[in-house]
Amino acid sequence: MSLRSSSRVGSRFTRSSRLDRFRSRTGAAAARYRLRDLAGLRRPATLVVLAFAAMVAFGTVLLLLPAATESGESAGFVTALFTSTSAVCVTGLIVVDTPVYWSTFGEVVILGLVQIGGFGIMSLATVLTLVVTRRIRLRMQITAGTETKSVTIGDVRQLVSGILRVTLIFEAAVCAVLTLRLWAGYGESIGHAAYLGLFHSVSAFNNAGFALYSDSLQGFATDPWITVPVSVAVIAGGLGFPVWVELWRHARRRKEPHSWTLHAKITLATTGVLLAVGWVAFVVLEWRNPATMGPLSVGDKVLTxxxxxxxxxxxxxxxLPFGEMNTQTLLMTDMLMFIGGGSAGTAGGIKVTTFALLAFVIYANVRGEATVHVGNRRLAAGVAQQAITVALLAIGLVFSATMALMVITPFTLDEILFETTSAFSTVGLSTGITGDLGTMGELIIIALMFIGRLGPITLASALALRRHVRRFELPEERPIVG
Structure with missing residues (x-):
């Protein structure tokens, strides 16, 4: 064989081996791609749902252990599932009396589920928001549902550690105040006071509402050293981590001009308005109610x-006992619960940003404007559509659950609507009917808590990531509206 022919054969073998290596690499990459797809790693919303479902299942198993109850007997499956779901979804609705039914081990399990659920919600929601925003910026140069342009995708590890630091700072501060008050003011031992302070500070910052008192915090209604720190922790957790990033950067740059993001402006302004409106409404509506504020002094009425x-x-x-409140107060509370708190935080509901965006959309339509403007920014049409979709789906879900519970339970519309809104918005307030809904009713509430906690997050991200452009448009026609 000549030298030229041998070189040709060698080159063919070389190309063949390179081709085989390329095929093997691409085949392995395709296999990894399919595995990631099956595991939900390419779909953040699916991954979040799977993670929270796994946490609920893990908590249910722990609460089914005999050591989790005071009686030493295993709790019923639905009871354990309900409590685990309520803790992981940081809701606070209960079907059994927490300090009476659950042992110290059971209470610690609940506390751990609340902390994991709250931290997981904040971190995963924030990371999802950043992923969505980056995808949209790369494709269409617009902002997604919650504007977080002051936070970059950057180092996810650093981002999560920042959420952890904010969580621990608030929880430690509130825990210290509650511990000192319970020890010095109520005669608790320092160890038990620290345990109570830790439990309620974690529950408050994560917006869970679990309490180690059978009447929740009614025994401390007129004590500002208890109610004020708890309420501050609830507000802090409900604002959302992106807002705390803005507040931190603004505090560090007090001498430098700092522009607030639209998300932070909407969240802070709407939260302030809702707090003020709710405060005045509660005082006015319950001022003369003998079962709630009636016997209290003026200062105590303002505090409660x-x-x-x-x-x-x-x-x-x-x-105050919600089961004794006026019908008007319950309806007003329904509306506040349905709105909820800030995005990428521990609060539930449709979120204050969604509510505010709907108000801006209505205002623009009433004025006959084709686009929606907020401050000195124009909202993308997709953001308004997301807000409308989330709100309508939430209304439909609460309405359907209310109808179902009215069919299978003997309670009134006021009581059931309050319960379903509280469950969907992961609030945890109740008129006292949760434990009497029956197995089917409890399963409906479980589904509401899970969907209500994950629905707004997963739906918003799914809508933003799955944006399709039509290749053609049909002829336009305008039906009569209104």
Whole structure:
């Protein structure tokens, strides 16, 4: 064989081996791609749902252990599932009396589920928001549902550690105040006071509403050293981590001009308005009610009105019995609970940003404007569509659950609507009917809590990531509206 022919054969073998290596690499890459797809790693919304479902299942198994109950007997499956879902979804609705039914081990399990659920919600929601924003910026140069342009995708590890630091700072501060107050003011031992302070500070910051008192916090209704720190923790957790990033950067740049993001402006302004409206409404509507504020002094009425105005942000602590409140108060609370708190935080509901965007859309349509403007910014049409979709789906879900519970339970519309809104918005407030709904009713509430906690996050991200452009448009026609 000549030298030229041998070189040709060698080159063919070389190309063949390179081709084989390329095929093997691409085949392996395709296999990894399919595995990631099956595991939900390419779909953040699916991954979030799977993660929270796994946490609920893990918590249910722990609460089914005999050591989790005071009686030493295994709890019923639905009871354990309901409590685990309520804790992981940081809701606070209960079907059994927490300090009476659950042992110290059971209470610690609930506390751990609340902390994991709250931290997971904040971190995963924030990371999802950043992923969505980056995808949209790369494709269409617009902002997604929650504007976080001051936070870059950057180092996810650093981002999550920042959320952890904010969580621990607030929880430690509130825990210290509650511990000192319970020890010095109520005669608790320092160890038990620290345990109570830790439990309620974690529950408050994560907007969970679980309490180690059978009447929630009604025994401390007129004590500002208890109610004020708890309400501050609820507000802080409900604002959302992107807003705290803005507040931190603004505090560091006090001498430098700092422009606030639209998300931070909407969240802070709407939260302030809702707190003020709720505060005034609670005081006015319950001022003469002999079962709630009637016997209290003027100062105590103002304090309890403030505390109950904060709780629909969404934490289920009670300083007044909601089962004794006026119908008008319950309806007003329904609306506040449905709105909820800030995005990428521990609060539930449709979120204050969604509510504010809907108000801006209505205002623009009434004025006959083709586009929606907020401050000195124009909203993308997709953001308005997302807000409308989330709100309508939430209304449909609450309405359907209310109808179902009215068929299978003997309770009134006021009581059931309050319960379903509280469950969907992961608030935890109740008129006292949760434990009497029956197995089917409890399963409906479980589904509401899970969908309500994950629905707004997963739906918003799914809508933003799955944007399709039509290749053609049909002829336009305008039906009669209104």
């Amino acid at each position: 009105g403030w505390f109950q105005a904060v709780m629909p942000r969404t934490a289920g602590f009670e300083s």
